[in-house]
Amino acid sequence: MSATVVRYLPYIVVVNFLLVATLLVVLGRLATARPLKELPDGRQNAAEAVLDWFVAQARSIHPESVTLIAPFLATLFLLILFSNLLAILPVPILNIPPTSYYSGPLALAVIAVVGVIVICAKMRGGRAAVKHIFWPNPLQLVAEASHTLSLSLRLYGNIAGELLVASLATQAAPYGIPLIIYTLGLIPASVQPIVFTLLTVNFLATAVPAQGQPRGHPGGPIARAP
Amino acid sequence: MKEILLIFIPALTLVPTAVAAALAMRKISSTALDGMTRQPEIAAQLFTSMLVSLALVEALVIYSLVVALMLAAKV
Numbered sequence: 001m002s003a004t005v006v007r008y009l010p011y012i013v014v015v016n017f018l019l020v021a022t023l024l025v026v027l028g029r030l031a032t033a034r035p036l037k038e039l040p041d042g043r044q045n046a047a048e049a050v051l052d053w054f055v056a057q058a059r060s061i062h063p064e065s066v067t068l069i070a071p072f073l074a075t076l077f078l079l080i081l082f083s084n085l086l087a088i089l090p091v092p093i094l095n096i097p098p099t100s101y102y103s104g105p106l107a108l109a110v111i112a113v114v115g116v117i118v119i120c121a122k123m124r125g126g127r128a129a130v131k132h133i134f135w136p137n138p139l140q141l142v143a144e145a146s147h148t149l150s151l152s153l154r155l156y157g158n159i160a161g162e163l164l165v166a167s168l169a170t171q172a173a174p175y176g177i178p179l180i181i182y183t184l185g186l187i188p189a190s191v192q193p194i195v196f197t198l199l200t201v202n203f204l205a206t207a208v209p210a211q212g213q214p215r216g217h218p219g220g221p222i223a224r225a226p
Numbered sequence: 227m228k229e230i231l232l233i234f235i236p237a238l239t240l241v242p243t244a245v246a247a248a249l250a251m252r253k254i255s256s257t258a259l260d261g262m263t264r265q266p267e268i269a270a271q272l273f274t275s276m277l278v279s280l281a282l283v284e285a286l287v288i289y290s291l292v293v294a295l296m297l298a299a300k301v
Contacts, residue, residue, distance in 0.1 A: 150285050157288030195281040198274060 001167075005093065009101055017098040020082045024075075050074070057197070061205050065123055069204065072115055077197045080108060084159055084189035087166075088182060099192075100160040102152070109152035112200045113144055120207040132207050147203060155196055158188045236294040243290035250283045 005012070031047035040048050051074060058069035080099060089095040098104040121129035134140055162185040170178045258276035262269040 153288050153292060154281060154285045157291055158284075161288075161291070191277065194274075195277055198278050199281065202278065 001096075005096075009096070010103065012093060012096055013098040013101045013104050016086060016094065016096060017079075017083065017104065019094070020079060020086065020098070024078055024082060050078075054197075057201050061201060062123065062208050065119075065208075068119060068122060072119065073197050073200060076108065076112060076200060077193045080155065080193040080196055081190065084192060085186075087159075087163060087185060087189065097159055097163070097189075099155055100163045102156050102160075105152040105155040105159075106148070108155065108196070109148045112151060112196070113148045113203070116200065116203045116207050117144075119204060123208050129207075147199075151196060151199060155192055158192050162188055236298040239297060240287075240290050240294040243287050247283050247287045251280055254279045254283065 001009075028047075031043045034044070036044060051070065054070040054074040054077070055066055057073060058066040061069055083098045083104070086097045087095055087100070099108070117129050117133065120132050132140075133144060162181075166178055166181045166185060169181045254276060258272050258279075261272050265272075
């Protein structure tokens with residue numbers, strides 16, 4: 001990257017995030033432009049296919065709060081996925097994924113962790129949310145901070161690492177090899193949003209226990225490891 | 227000589243973690259695939275659990291990478 005690009009990188013990250021967000025809003029509007037039908041077809045079918053997985057995850061956490069949890073998970077997933085996929089665009093400035101600069105993943109991780117607490121407060125009340133942060137001891141606060149760090153570092157490390165390898169390969173062998181590296185880069189770019197969302201689901205499942213189940217044992221497909 | 231050794235220190239922090247994580251990931255993936263072939267009906271659930279487990283192991287390597295990068299910047 002040239003010195004000018006490095007200098008303006010924080011602004012580029014924000015602009016790229018905004019572009020991705022705008023694109024997602026436009027896609028969302030397009031998918032729901034026509035009146036929704038009971039038997040979906042076309043765009044509505046595609047949108048429902050995307051949302052299906054999030055609805056299933058939300059249902060496994062708390063079946064009555066699907067409308068609260070599923071949009072949160074879907075927003076995080078789609079924003080990260082489309083941000084990562086910016087790397088394959090053949091446009092110079094636009095192809096810097098916002099998730100390859102540490103501020104981007106950190107912001108997403110803070111949103112995820114704070115969002116979990118806000119959803120907990122909405123579903124179980126403010127006292128329960130405070131109890132979730134400080135129970136069984138105030139050191140739980142450190143755990144919340146470490147969740148933020150681990151979520152953000154994982155995403156940042158994968159995407160920035162992939163980009164670094166691609167740029168090194170481009171310097172070493174400009175033709176052919178970078179194509180392979182970029183193609184392989186699609187794997188972490190599509191797996192990392194899943195991992196980020198699944199870990200958020202895990203945090204949510206411990207913060208909001210399913211009805212009739214003890215705290216910390218959410219049941220469903222992603223039970224927390226003992 | 228000292229300069230050459232200093233260059234190797236960041237690499238030496240990363241390599242053992244990467245080796246250990248590779249071994250752990252091998253165990254996780256092979257066990258999950260074993261389970262998937264034995265019980266294909268729960269393959270999707272096993273796949274998501276496998277991804278989470280792999281991500282938790284991978285995080286350790288990334289912490290090590292961050293430490294290595296910080297050391298490299300100091301050296």
